[in-house]
Amino acid sequence: MQVVLPPRGITRVPGRHITDHQMRLYMKYRQTDSPPVAAAKASFSTSTAYRIEKDRRLPSQKKAPRGRRRPDPLARVFETDIVPMLKAAPGVRPVTIFEELLRRHPELGAGIRRALERRIRAWRAIHGEEQEVIFRQTHEPGQRGTDMGELGVTIAGVPLDHRLYHFRLAYSGFEHAHVVLGGESFVALAEGLQNALWSLGGAPREHRTDSLSAAFCNLDRDAKDDLTRRYEDLCAHYGMRPSRNNRGIAHENGAIESSHGHLKRAIGDALLLRGTADFDDLAAYRGFIDEIASRRNARNAKRIDSERSALQDLPDRRTSDYEEVIVHVTSSGGFTLRKVFYTVPSRLIGHRLRVRLYDDHLDVFVGGTHLLTLPRGRPHPNGKHDQVVDYRHVIHSLRRKPMALLNLVYRDQLFPREAYRRAFDVLRKRLPDKKACRIMVDLLALAHERGCEAELANQLTADLNDGRLPDLNRLRTHFAPDPAQVPNVVVRLAPLATYECLIGTAEIGGAA
Numbered sequence: 001m002q003v004v005l006p007p008r009g010i011t012r013v014p015g016r017h018i019t020d021h022q023m024r025l026y027m028k029y030r031q032t033d034s035p036p037v038a039a040a041k042a043s044f045s046t047s048t049a050y051r052i053e054k055d056r057r058l059p060s061q062k063k064a065p066r067g068r069r070r071p072d073p074l075a076r077v078f079e080t081d082i083v084p085m086l087k088a089a090p091g092v093r094p095v096t097i098f099e100e101l102l103r104r105h106p107e108l109g110a111g112i113r114r115a116l117e118r119r120i121r122a123w124r125a126i127h128g129e130e131q132e133v134i135f136r137q138t139h140e141p142g143q144r145g146t147d148m149g150e151l152g153v154t155i156a157g158v159p160l161d162h163r164l165y166h167f168r169l170a171y172s173g174f175e176h177a178h179v180v181l182g183g184e185s186f187v188a189l190a191e192g193l194q195n196a197l198w199s200l201g202g203a204p205r206e207h208r209t210d211s212l213s214a215a216f217c218n219l220d221r222d223a224k225d226d227l228t229r230r231y232e233d234l235c236a237h238y239g240m241r242p243s244r245n246n247r248g249i250a251h252e253n254g255a256i257e258s259s260h261g262h263l264k265r266a267i268g269d270a271l272l273l274r275g276t277a278d279f280d281d282l283a284a285y286r287g288f289i290d291e292i293a294s295r296r297n298a299r300n301a302k303r304i305d306s307e308r309s310a311l312q313d314l315p316d317r318r319t320s321d322y323e324e325v326i327v328h329v330t331s332s333g334g335f336t337l338r339k340v341f342y343t344v345p346s347r348l349i350g351h352r353l354r355v356r357l358y359d360d361h362l363d364v365f366v367g368g369t370h371l372l373t374l375p376r377g378r379p380h381p382n383g384k385h386d387q388v389v390d391y392r393h394v395i396h397s398l399r400r401k402p403m404a405l406l407n408l409v410y411r412d413q414l415f416p417r418e419a420y421r422r423a424f425d426v427l428r429k430r431l432p433d434k435k436a437c438r439i440m441v442d443l444l445a446l447a448h449e450r451g452c453e454a455e456l457a458n459q460l461t462a463d464l465n466d467g468r469l470p471d472l473n474r475l476r477t478h479f480a481p482d483p484a485q486v487p488n489v490v491v492r493l494a495p496l497a498t499y500e501c502l503i504g505t506a507e508i509g510g511a512a
Helices: 020-030 035-041 046-054 078-088 094-104 110-127 186-200 221-237 250-274 282-299 301-308 391-400 418-430 433-449 453-465 472-478 496-511
Strands: 162-168 175-181 206-209 241-244 323-328 334-337 340-343 352-357 361-366 369-375 386-388
Touching: 020 035, 020 046, 035 046, 078 094, 078 110, 078 250, 094 110, 094 250, 162 186, 162 250, 175 186, 175 250, 175 282, 186 221, 221 241, 250 282, 282 301, 323 334, 334 352, 391 433, 418 433, 418 453, 433 453, 433 472, 453 472
Parallel strands: 206 241, 340 386
Antiparallel strands: 162 175, 323 352, 334 340, 352 361, 361 369
């Protein structure tokens, strides 16, 4: 009898299941050999060979799929909570959905994060939107700055050109973000840094920034030296040692660079979940940013508390976070500062004013007396001058010379709301210029004298939508009374002796 040995190097281990590879070898040898011989060459038993003869499926095809070892933690929330978020905000990150899910269902626990990420990835592969394709480009040598413009934030429908001053402690991860209008400047740095330090409740021993080249752009040597001294004085006020990383070498400040990217993505996700990037005013947007930073700090609360004990105490007061400039009010009823024309009350024509220039507003002083606060304007990106105009400052002169409105340099900025600008366009189309200017000036005067700017704008919008021109008589009646027609009431006091007698009588009566 001929004995067939298994191929050299192949040893059958008892109790082991055969593999798909052994099965394929058996079928190959079975074409020419009997089942026992083919089984010996494939390194398994004859009895296994006869079982294969009855069922020639591969071993992997016979295995029943393994069921779940534990209940699915996302079963009751995936379709009801997660899928609606994915459909409403297709670009939202899984970590943001994870945090939102824990806020809604804290009982789920942090252990679901990886399962959630895998489930979202699988869902997007089947139901997700088409993704943007990146076309690789060749770039000329140079640098490109990063701002918040890509998020498309608007204030009352107007795009907000801004950046974020981002402060972060490297050890504990404490973060503070301050909305900076326009570009980088020392004022933005001073305001954002001090806001962060007072929010933190202490000061580190070193403050590291980039090269500050953007803040010093277009300045002469003396101005650069002055800003350098002011920055050093700012750090000295809080007992911090100033340091800077080399220009263009971002990894020297890596503790903040990577966190800055994470913060921007977190803000982008929060805007997606919010459903709109439009805010009623700048204060609402700043509150939105503060809330996001607070959530991120809450995750590092223990480390932040431990680092606070190692921080320096804050001084008794903040130092200046503004620039002070002297301006002259011209016969145009305003002054020009940093390529922006600002109107002021006409009684200040000819005066020299002291202006404190902050990042988002101006404080105007005559001597040591604070007069008013103006919103800060910015020149156009092409360098063209801009205007910040308050119609209340010039309306009394316009009433005497209404035709000046027709070709006024800052006419578009004069209208406080879009409804007024739209009304003037319609008036010019349907009426002669002289009459259109007169009616428009009277409308502005009505808004100013009777304090009904917003309500009048609503009335103008309703009239224009119905195809009607503004009716001054009707509007004056609607927003009555006219302050000029309100009679003056003179109150005469009784003689002092009588008054004292009355008081005495009341006191006696009260005692009784």
